[in-house]
Amino acid sequence: MISKYKTFLQDLQAIIDRDPATRSKFEAILCSSGLHAIIFYRFNHFLWQHKFRLTARILSQIARFLTGIEIHPGAKIGSGFMIDHGMGVVIGETTVIGNNVTLYHDVTLGGRKLYDKNGKKLIKRHPTIGNNAVIGSGAQILGPITLGNGVKVGSNAIVIHDIPDNCTVVNTAAYIVKHNEPEKNFCAYGIEQEETSKKSAKKKS
Secondary structure, eight states, X not given: OHHHHHHHHHHHHHHHHHOTTOOOHHHHHHHOHHHHHHHHHHHHHHHHHTTOHHHHHHHHHHHXXXXXXXXXXXXXXXSSOEESSOTTOEEOTTOEEOSSOEEOTTOEEEOOOSBOTTSOBOSOOSOEEOTTXXXXXXXXXXXXOEEOTTOEEOTXXXXXXXXXXXXXXXXXXXXXXXXXXXXSSOOGGGOOHHHHHHHHHHHXX
16 A cells, blocks of 8 residues: 555646646646556556456546556556656557656557467567656557667657667658558558568668
8 A cells, every 4th residue: 555655646646747738736736637547457456456347447438538648457567656647648458668768658569469470379579668658749659669768759750670679669651561462360550560560671772
C-alpha cells in the first residue's frame, strides 16, 4: 500500500516538474486528465493482476470515456509517468513503460501483428519503452519493439524498429511497399513488418 502511494506521489510530482501550465499539486489532481487516467489505470492494473480481468476492462472503458485516454489494464507502467494533454492516447495490452516517461496527446503504443511467421499467436505485441523517454504528440510506436532509455520521439513520427539509448527520432515519410497485391491476412495499422524491412534494406543498398 505504501509503495502504491509513493508511486502516486511520483506521478503527481512528474506533472509539476514537466507541465508549466500546472501551478500546484491540487490543480493537477483536479484538472489533469492524464493523472486521472493514470490513477484509473493503476487501480485497473491491480484488478488485472488479481484475475478480475473483465471488471478491469469495464473500468478501463469508463476511464476512456471520462478522460479520452485508453490504457489497457494489462500494460506495465513505471512510476513518474506523465501524459500531457492526453486526448487520443492509446496504450496496448502488452506495452511495458519504464520510469519517468512522458507522452503527449494522440500517441499510440500499438501492436501490428497477431501471429508470427509460423502462425503462432504472439504474446508480446506492443512496444517496450525505456526510462526517461519522451514521445511527442501524434507519434505511433508500433509492434514489439524496444525504445531505449532517454529516447526522444518527434511529433507524428512512426517508429517500427528498435531505437538504442539516448537517440532522437523523427520523420513521417510514407512510401509504397506493395502494389496491386491483395492482403491475405489482417494487418493491424496497415503495416507489414517483412515488407517494410525489405524496403529499408533496398534503400540502404
